[in-house]
Amino acid sequence: MAAAPIAPIVITDTDGTEFRLPTRRSARARRMLLRVDPARGGPELVLPDGVAPEVGADFARRHLGWLRVRLARLPQRIGFVDGAEIPILGVPHLIRHRPDQRGGAWRLVDPDGSAELHAAGQAEHLARRVTDFLKAEARRAIGPRARAHAEALDRRVGRITVRDTASRWGSCSARGDLSFSWRLVLAPESVLDYVVAHEAAHLVEMNHSPRFWRLVERLMPGYETERAWLKRHGGRLHAYG
Template sequence: MRTVLGAPEYRDGNGFIAEVIRTSRRKTADIRVEEGAVSVIVPVSTSIEKIDQLLLSKRMWIKEKMALQRDMATASSKQFVSGEAFPYLGRNYRLKVECGPFSPAKLLQGRLVVQTPEGSQQPHMIRNALVRWYKRQASLKIREKVKRYAPIVGVEPAGVNIKTFKSRWGSCTAKGELEFNWLIMLAPNRMVDYVVIHELCHLIHHDHSPEFWREVMRVMPDYQQCREWLRENSEGLVV
């Protein structure tokens, strides 16, 4: 797992906002575009000037990647304007859009507050800010739940990672690492519990055998209701 130092930094890439992640685990820079959100992972001592030069040199590639991901993204009816509701762990929170320099989304007084510059790219930047916020919450909340339920299941995962999956909520790798789809944060809290318990149980049984389901039921007797809810509502869990 990478070591990330300090608070997040953001750079304006002229049409996109890049999150700067400084890490002691890298000797070279790396640019990633996930869900249309741009991240640049750099060694700790990398200067802002060098980061800006890198983003400028890769601007065309970044824009092409963002456009491709927008075309492939699951259709959403959201317009990313103030007043729209976004679900988080079973509750809806109204979006509040403020104009100004880009800053991370925050949950303040029952509202999801996003600050971005005005312009044609604003809806896209607002979505990026919300995706980043959901991913941060997923990283915090899911790790808390893994820590809570792992002793009950009687296992210890090798690691916990947050991913983007198209058709599943989680996975258990051959190395014993658990991976979770950040979109589960749009579901009620109990559904997140179910997904965490489900993947933890895969550390004991790597299939969906009767023994596996008995283990899930031992920890979560109402798991079938959660499983059914996700089957019926998964298509609506999009940002």
């Protein structure tokens, strides 16, 4: 969607609380849109061409009750800091800062099943080291699955990339290149596998027709459970980091 940012709009609630709304124009928008994006961790106001910011501000004020409720439902952000707990393929890991060590980041699993993610170096580099580790883990988890699913469909995968996408968990290009959100590594392993199977099915069907979903079912029988998990809990994955 073509978009042009404009100055943020600030509206004030009856109790004096101010809401700062990042605002943009969209040439494709047919109506004003106020939404709360878990990936951005806040609201956004979208205005069609020709709609004045003042009109958008009035629209937002009329929907303040909705906005309060949606913002309250946003998952609490969890930074990549010492002592924080994050999931890796659905398994809780406690982040431990190890300034006395070298070597980036690594996982340790105790015999009792508890797991930790250790990160070396200075404190100011901790979040980046954890993020780099998770991206690398995502590549290791996604690549073999994508190639295996493609082979099962008698197709060949092009490039496989991992990014921090806000609107899509995965995508497939006409050339057969697959792209995925690295945040899938925070989800249960079966959910990650479902997204990979979903995109691999697009190598055959670049649509969401009944035939496409039959291909997904072939690759991952019972995928509806993982699909429902992602719809319900996917927003939480954007709250990490």
